[in-house]
Amino acid sequence: MLRFIKRKLAWSALKDRSYEFLFHDMGLDEVVSIDCETTGLNPRKDDIVSVGAVKITRNLIRTSAAFNVKVKPRKELTAESIKIHQITKSEVADGASIQSELPALLHFIGNRPLVGYWISFDVKMLNKEVFRMLGITLQNPTIDVCDMYYDRKYSKAPPGTKIDLRFAAILEDLQLPPLQAHDALNDAISTAQMYLALKDLKSRGAYLKRVRNRDAPALPVG
Amino acid sequence: MPQAFDVQNPPFDRLTYSEGEKLRSKLDIGYWGPGQTVIPQGGGAEHLHVIIKGAVEERDGDEPLAVLHAKDSFDAQALVQGMAGSAFVATEETLCYLVPKDVILDLIKANSGFAAFFYSELSRKLSDYAEQQGDGAGSVNNVLRARVRDTRLHEVCYIDGTASIKDAARMMEDYHNNTLFVKDGERIGIITGTNLSKSAVLMEMPLSTKVRDVAHFDIFAVDSDDFIFEALIKMTRHRVRRLAVVSGGQFVGTLEDIDILGLVAGNTQLIPGRIDRARSVADLEPAARDIQDQVARLHRQDVKVDVIAEITSELNRALFSKLFSFIAPPSIKEAGCLIVMGSEGRREQTVRTDQDNGLLLAHPVPEEDLAAFRRDFTAALERFDFPPCPGNIMVGNPQWSQTVDGFIQQLKSWVLTPDDLSAMNLGVFYDAVPVTGDPALLERAKSAMRNLMRGESAYLARFARAIDQFEEASASVLASIMATVGVGSDVIHIKRSGVFPIVHGVRVMSIDTGVIATSTMERIDALAAMSVIGEEFAGDLKSALAYFMELRLRSQLVAMRTGRQEEEAIVHIKELSSRERDLMREALKVTKKFREIVRSRYHLSAM
Incomplete structure (x- = not known):
């Protein structure tokens, strides 16, 4: 009920009616795996530097028609963030602004469910921009591969089990080939692979083996 | 992505x-x-x-x-x-x-390299062929869509499983058929000449061994209505070189990989006959064209480039010799020796790039005979599409068609004139071979040249210096290959950076040490035999040269096909596969080392 009301409110708040498609179920058997690289981890202060997204149709990852842009952040890149995603100031200097790339991204994702690693963070970052443009936030359902992984790995774990939800740890556990990390598109592709593998495990009712790990690091970071 | x-x-x-x-x-x-x-x-x-x-x-x-x-x-x-x-x-x-x-x-x-993966070695030739027919889709399909029945199948001969392998051998001989079908009760198998020799020679089985003990009963078959293409896939998949062919449930023959090749391959043996039978200059024209056409064909058949060059040189010489017999007046036939030089003399020319030829005379002949010969011989070669020599090293040039005494004087003046043109003339002449007429005339001129130059280190040094002519270009290219491997739009001038430094360096050392052979490969062997260069390095040098010649031929064929003659010696690095880039890098390294050897031998850095 609450969800319905929120939707109604958003519908009437939509600034640009040509974006009504964001509310329509297109009846496609597709989801979109998405990843944003940002200047930092604080959605209020930090900005998007790049966005990568791929559509997943049933068991296929549509890498041939991927979405991949580097944009110019509103603020200067900090040394800290450059170290993580290796996008330097000069690379984004002539990049377009996120606002100018947003229409293409919104058309790309439509109302398809969004799949991501720690997807709530990416959605928060995007919503900041979507709100600025359309007066609404994204209506898409979200699927977090962390949750899917937790479900297949730790949901039956005895209390006290150390939990490792790091991106690299999930990749390794699922034996997925490592791509160069902290590239938005590569991360979106890796996430898409995680999604398909985990969905398959679930459909077969299979679980991932737990090894007694002694020293798993505390908690994930993007 | x-x-x-x-x-x-x-x-x-x-x-x-x-x-x-x-x-x-x-x-x-x-x-x-x-x-x-x-x-x-x-x-x-x-x-x-x-x-x-x-x-x-x-x-x-x-x-x-x-x-x-x-x-x-x-x-x-x-x-x-x-x-x-x-x-x-x-x-x-x-x-x-x-x-x-x-x-x-x-x-x-x-x-085609990629296609080979799909259709095995043989089919690569097919698609190469198809590609070279020009219009993409249609031609690949044409070749691959021929039916098995369109090829010349080998007849079916049956032998009883209880017969001896000696009987089988005799039957193969009698029927000129290398593949026999073996009837052994209900089973049908196949025995080939290779099976026989393996069992008799390698495994030392007695000749009375029963055929059924060495035959194969797992026959791979295609239908005569199948596409060639399907036969190729079957051969590839099962790693066999022949297939049984069935039609209406009956064996109707065998198909060998070589038969498929026969669909597209030409016939080298036809050309000499055509040259022999020619009765006029006009009759020679189609033969001249065939010589050129078959270069591309032999290349498609994966014949090694040095073999192609050898076959081509042989045929060109036969052509020149016949042409000489039509054009030369009796006075010149009696006194003259026709020679070819440069790449033609070294047997390294495949696609015609120029004509380096000359005429040595034992004694003077009437001036009008000589003038007519010069004119007609050159005109005929032009008609046969031999491009004129840019350095004018042709019969048509009086310097290159005169008495041997006059020519020896000419050689002396070139030795004494230390300019690039003289050096080039001497270099080209040192590669001369006789085509028709008295070979002793050429030998006289050559030994005169050797005597003039042998041990003349100052002159040899000037002569050797030509190897550094294009040094800048190749050094920077080498550097960029080393640096990039993969990207970059660099081109390599294969003749300047690869072929020429090796050919010329070897030539200088050959003059210096009195090596008589004319082909670069033979000269390298001779230099190694005299320990002028190391045995192992000689091998590297030959591989590098063969590789450059192969690449050169490829560019030339592409240039011919696309009509872009300016690209005939150009190799685009980005179009090479990673393996080829490695080979190229190795070959350039060898060339660099060889330059250094030549440079230090003739103290070039001091000049």
């Missing part, structure tokens, strides 16, 4: 840089859980699957045939014929790159 796709992984290592990038941009990724069928038996496929991780079992019915792992790809047959011979089932969580069918078919058409 996925940059992680490994284009170094065969068969993708055969793609050019731009083809690899194009392929990457078209890739999708597919996921299959354990037990899921990727391609059903008899099903078609819209993609070539390249395994990223996991395992896929190839099955015939329930029977597993093979397990494919990361980097393996499947299935060419499903892709091209639209019907997989076996099923492909994921046995683990499996991810595959999906290369769309259209992309693969385009690459097969565009890149």
Whole structure:
């Protein structure tokens, strides 16, 4: 009920009616795996530097028609963030602004469910921009591969089990080939692979083996 | 998009840089859980699957045939014929790159190295051939869509399984047939000449051994209505060189890989006959054209470039000799020796680039005879599409058609004139061989030249200096190859950076040490035999030269096809596969080392 009301409110708040498609179920058997690289981890202060997204149709990852842009952040890149995603100031200097790339991204994702690693963070970052443009936030359902992984790995774990939800740890556990990390598109592709593998495990009712790990690091970071 | 796709992984290592990038941009990724069928038996496929991780079992019915792992790809047959011979089932969580069918078919058409992966060695020749016929799709299909019955099949001969292998050998001999069908009760098998010699010679089986003990009863067969293309796939898949051919349930013959080649290959043996039978200059014209055409054909058949050059030189000499007999007046026939020089003399010319020829006379002949000969001989060669020599080293030039005494004076003046033109003239002449007439005339002139130059280190040094002519270019190219490997739009001038420094350096050392051989390969051997250069280095040098000549020929053939003559000695690094780039780098390194040897031998740095 609450969800319905929120939707109604958003519908009437939509600034640009040509974006009504964001509310329509297109009846496609597709989801979109998405990843944003940002200047930092604080959605209020930090900005998007790049966005990568791929559509997943049933068991296929549509890498041939991927979405991949580097944009110019509103603020200067900090040394800290450059170290993580290796996008330097000069690379984004002539990049377009996120606002100018947003229409293409919104058309790309439509109302398809969004799949991501720690997807709530990416959605928060995007919503900041979507709100600025359309007066609404994204209506898409979200699927977090962390949750899917937790479900297949730790949901039956005895209390006290150390939990490792790091991106690299999930990749390794699922034996997925490592791509160069902290590239938005590569991360979106890796996430898409995680999604398909985990969905398959679930459909077969299979679980991932737990090894007694002694020293798993505390908690994930993007 | 996925940059992680490994284009170094065969068969993708055969793609050019731009083809690899194009392929990457078209890739999708597919996921299959354990037990899921990727391609059903008899099903078609819209993609070539390249395994990223996991395992896929190839099955015939329930029977597993093979397990494919990361980097393996499947299935060419499903892709091209639209019907997989076996099923492909994921046995683990499996991810595959999906290369769309259209992309693969385009690459097969565009890149013969890539196509080879699909249709084996033989079919590469077919697609090379088709590609060179010009219009892409149609011609590949034409060749591959010929039917098995369109080839010349070998007759079916039956032998009883209880006969001896000696009987089998006699039967093969009598019927000129290397393949016999063996009837052994209900079974039918095949025995080949190779089987016989293996059992008799290698395994020392007695000649009374029964045929059925050495025959194969697992016969691979095609229907006579099948496409050639299907026969090729079968040969590739089962690694056999011949197939039984069936029609209406009966064996009707055998098909060998060589027969398929026969569909497209020409016939080298025909040309000498045509030259022999010529009755006029006009009769020689088609033969002259055939010589040139067969260069491309032999190259398609994977004949090594030095062999192509040798065959071509042989035929050119026969052609020149015949032409001489038509054109030379009696006075010149009696007194003259026709010579060819430069690459033609070294037997290193494949695609005609120029004509280096000359005439030595034992004594003066009437001036009008000589003038007429010069004019007519040159005109005839032009008619045969031999490009004129840019340095004017031709019979038409009086310097190159005179009495041997006059010519020796000419040689002296070249030795004494230390300019580039003289050096080039002497170099080209040192490669001379006689074509027709008295060879002693040429030998006199050559030994005069050797005596003039042998041990003349100052002159030799000036002569040797030409190897550094293009040094700048090749040094920077070498550096850039080393640096990049993969990207960059650099080109290599293969003649300047590769062929010429080796040919010329070897020539200088040969003059210096009195080596008489004219081909560069033989000269290198002779230099190694005299320990002028090391044995091992001689081998490297020959490989490098052969590699450069091969690349040169390829560029020349491309230039001929595209009409871009200015590209005839150019190699685009980005169009080389990674393996070829490695070879190129090695070959350039050898060349560099050789320059240094020549330079230090003749103290070139001091000049």
